[in-house]
Amino acid sequence: MKVSIFDVAKKAGLSVVTVSRVLNNASTVREKNRQKVLQAMKELDYHPNAAARSLAKGKTGVIGMIVTTLQDSYLDNIVQTVSVLLRDHGYYLALSVANHPLEEGAGSYLIQEDRVDGLLILAAVDEEPYVMELKKRKIPFVLIDNQKNHPAVSSVTVDNFKGGYEAAKHLIDLGHRSIAHIQGPPYFLSATERERGFMQALKEEGLEPFSLEPGEFTIQSGYEVVQKWLAQGDLPTGLFAADDFTAIGAVNALRQAGLRIPDDISVIGYDDQALASELRPRLTTIRQPAVQMGKMAVDVLMKQINGVNKRSTTLKLNPEIIVRESTAPPQ
Amino acid sequence: MKVSIFDVAKKAGLSVVTVSRVLNNASTVREKNRQKVLQAMKELDYHPNAAARSLAKGKTGVIGMIVTTLQDSYLDNIVQTVSVLLRDHGYYLALSVANHPLEEGAGSYLIQEDRVDGLLILAAVDEEPYVMELKKRKIPFVLIDNQKNHPAVSSVTVDNFKGGYEAAKHLIDLGHRSIAHIQGPPYFLSATERERGFMQALKEEGLEPFSLEPGEFTIQSGYEVVQKWLAQGDLPTGLFAADDFTAIGAVNALRQAGLRIPDDISVIGYDDQALASELRPRLTTIRQPAVQMGKMAVDVLMKQINGVNKRSTTLKLNPEIIVRESTAPPQ
DNA sequence: TTGAAAGCGCTAACAC
DNA sequence: GTGTTAGCGCTTTCAA
Numbered sequence: 106m107k108v109s110i111f112d113v114a115k116k117a118g119l120s121v122v123t124v125s126r127v128l129n130n131a132s133t134v135r136e137k138n139r140q141k142v143l144q145a146m147k148e149l150d151y152h153p154n155a156a157a158r159s160l161a162k163g164k165t166g167v168i169g170m171i172v173t174t175l176q177d178s179y180l181d182n183i184v185q186t187v188s189v190l191l192r193d194h195g196y197y198l199a200l201s202v203a204n205h206p207l208e209e210g211a212g213s214y215l216i217q218e219d220r221v222d223g224l225l226i227l228a229a230v231d232e233e234p235y236v237m238e239l240k241k242r243k244i245p246f247v248l249i250d251n252q253k254n255h256p257a258v259s260s261v262t263v264d265n266f267k268g269g270y271e272a273a274k275h276l277i278d279l280g281h282r283s284i285a286h287i288q289g290p291p292y293f294l295s296a297t298e299r300e301r302g303f304m305q306a307l308k309e310e311g312l313e314p315f316s317l318e319p320g321e322f323t324i325q326s327g328y329e330v331v332q333k334w335l336a337q338g339d340l341p342t343g344l345f346a347a348d349d350f351t352a353i354g355a356v357n358a359l360r361q362a363g364l365r366i367p368d369d370i371s372v373i374g375y376d377d378q379a380l381a382s383e384l385r386p387r388l389t390t391i392r393q394p395a396v397q398m399g400k401m402a403v404d405v406l407m408k409q410i411n412g413v414n415k416r417s418t419t420l421k422l423n424p425e426i427i428v429r430e431s432t433a434p435p436q
Numbered sequence: 437m438k439v440s441i442f443d444v445a446k447k448a449g450l451s452v453v454t455v456s457r458v459l460n461n462a463s464t465v466r467e468k469n470r471q472k473v474l475q476a477m478k479e480l481d482y483h484p485n486a487a488a489r490s491l492a493k494g495k496t497g498v499i500g501m502i503v504t505t506l507q508d509s510y511l512d513n514i515v516q517t518v519s520v521l522l523r524d525h526g527y528y529l530a531l532s533v534a535n536h537p538l539e540e541g542a543g544s545y546l547i548q549e550d551r552v553d554g555l556l557i558l559a560a561v562d563e564e565p566y567v568m569e570l571k572k573r574k575i576p577f578v579l580i581d582n583q584k585n586h587p588a589v590s591s592v593t594v595d596n597f598k599g600g601y602e603a604a605k606h607l608i609d610l611g612h613r614s615i616a617h618i619q620g621p622p623y624f625l626s627a628t629e630r631e632r633g634f635m636q637a638l639k640e641e642g643l644e645p646f647s648l649e650p651g652e653f654t655i656q657s658g659y660e661v662v663q664k665w666l667a668q669g670d671l672p673t674g675l676f677a678a679d680d681f682t683a684i685g686a687v688n689a690l691r692q693a694g695l696r697i698p699d700d701i702s703v704i705g706y707d708d709q710a711l712a713s714e715l716r717p718r719l720t721t722i723r724q725p726a727v728q729m730g731k732m733a734v735d736v737l738m739k740q741i742n743g744v745n746k747r748s749t750t751l752k753l754n755p756e757i758i759v760r761e762s763t764a765p766p767q
Numbered sequence: 768t769t770g771a772a773a774g775c776g777c778t779a780a781c782a783c
Numbered sequence: 784g785t786g787t788t789a790g791c792g793c794t795t796t797c798a799a
Binding site for chain 3: 119120121122123126133134135138157159160161162163
């Protein structure tokens with residue numbers, strides 16, 4: 106019924122060991138025999154059993170990736186990149202969604218039961234528990250876009266301070282003096298760093314922000330801040346939103362009120378979500394180097410798994426400003 | 437180094453079988469011994485090896501789910517629902533992204549190497565290859581939101597004809613007579629069904645559509661259609677877009693041209709994406725019952741795995757119209 | 768270059 | 784209730 110390596114061996118007139126060798130691309134198999142084995146496999150429609158291989162080899166051939174949300178084109182880009190790259194390295198990617206961090210079972214099954222050879226933690230709200238557990242279990246892992254700095258842990262992040270700085274600098278260079286910032290949630294290091302960069306750029310020009318408004322990385326929060334300003338009858342000429350969703354919400358409210366962008370007010374977002382370039386006006390934003398992040402993360406993880414790198418590696422990549430239609434000199 | 441069931445048995449002063457029993461919640465273990473085992477496990481920080489269990493049991497305890505895109509809140513809702521429900525059934529969910537259907541390795545590793553006990557195929561562009569392979573390998577699976585009808589295959593779909601019909605009916609009931617439709621890609625059954633429903637509703641009123649425009653389920657395509665209309669200087673009073681992205685693109689173009697929604701033109705979308713209710717005007721749309729779909733899919737799959745249902749089950753759920761701000765009677 | 772034998776860590780009979 | 788004995792399907796020594 107179930108065809109095993111034994112059936113193949115019998116059909117090919119060779120031993121299971123030889124079959125196993127061709128399965129693992131061992132070079133010590135006579136070409137003629139290799140063909141015989143391959144032929145037998147095909148005829149029997151044989152497929153090796155992953156559990157048995159994992160048990161015998163002590164490794165699974167899969168890399169796990171824990172993600173919180175999937176509705177984010179920037180994160181999606183990272184996932185897609187990682188998926189392809191891992192395949193090139195002979196690994197499969199198994200995604201696990203964990204909306205509530207450390208939730209019972211969420212992703213932790215990958216860790217606890219040795220179902221993966223390595224793990225990638227993507228933009229976790231709180232990566233702490235994973236870090237603790239993974240270190241204890243000695244499973245290689247890399248944090249991507251993590252919140253905190255963990256000693257002796259490999260990670261790939263983006264310089265959010267620089268991103269915030271460049272966003273503000275862009276507005277300043279265009280001539281804006283009245284510049285506001287809608288923040289991200291304060292428990293995100295990325296959010297506070299962007300704000301720090303923003304403030305630094307203003308400070309260098311001796312500028313004070315028009316205002317700093319709390320936001321939540323959501324369309325709704327951007328919309329509401331603008332509504333508030335509108336009600337007060339006072340607007341900045343430039344706005345740096347902590348992420349594209351916030352920016353889009355702000356733009357939405359602004360245009361609904363009959364204001365023109367960038368004529369009446371310039372808006373710059375962050376992340377370069379797909380939406381940013383799909384909706385008009387196309388949003389000026391700070392792009393996260395998603396592809397490069399995925400590449401680096403896989404690189405570091407592979408080296409760690411292969412024992413090339415014993416020490417942890419911390420990479421901080423640079424964001425890139427993408428100037429589109431939502432920013433211009435103030436009128 | 438690695439602590440195994442043997443170590444636990446030794447420490448607890450019992451046999452491995454007993455340990456195995458508490459691992460599997462067998463009721464035939466004296467409470468006192470169960471505690472001893474539990475205690476030993478804790479002290480040794482023991483965690484069972486998934487590969488060994490899978491090999492011995494002949495099942496893995498994981499359900500695979502193949503997804504194409506992750507940037508879709510409707511699909512995301514299904515995934516989240518499924519994830520939680522499976523956990524309740526004692527299974528883990530492993531997601532596999534397959535942008536290019538049947539791409540080498542994409543998801544197929546789950547199938548080929550018996551890494552899962554069952555599979556959920558979510559909104560595949562072309563599920564055919566999966567169906568063939570899964571049937572051959574006799575792995576239980578359920579298609580969700582599939583394109584074609586496959587004989588003897590379980591699936592959970594939504595009645596797109598009805599959705600299209602209701603969308604059109606809504607506009608008609610509001611008093612619209614000049615109604616256009618922006619289609620989805622013709623190779624999606626969902627798209628053509630929505631159009632059929634739309635046409636049926638119009639036909640019942642003796643109405644001809646203002647026009648039928650090709651679209652691609654993208655913001656861009658909705659935007660461009662409206663641009664074309666604008667250039668021609670002729671607009672319908674009501675528009676049914678094949679999905680929310682298309683609708684949002686259309687709304688975007690309309691408002692950019694200074695038109696008001698729903699005053700000048702009513703727009704209804706499809707899917708009830710998160711965006712639909714986040715952007716203003718909040719979009720009237722046809723909601724897919726994502727939670728119910730996830731629930732049904734898990735239900736059917738579990739029954740199939742447990743041998744309760746030998747025959748295939750085909751469920752077609754009803755969509756629901758969500759009336760918001762983007763539709764109103766024509767002026 | 769090939770094969771026999773001994774596990775990998777766990778569970779499924781079957782006895783006790 | 785509990786333990787003994789065989790495997791699950793594959794890879795890994797070690798010989799030949």
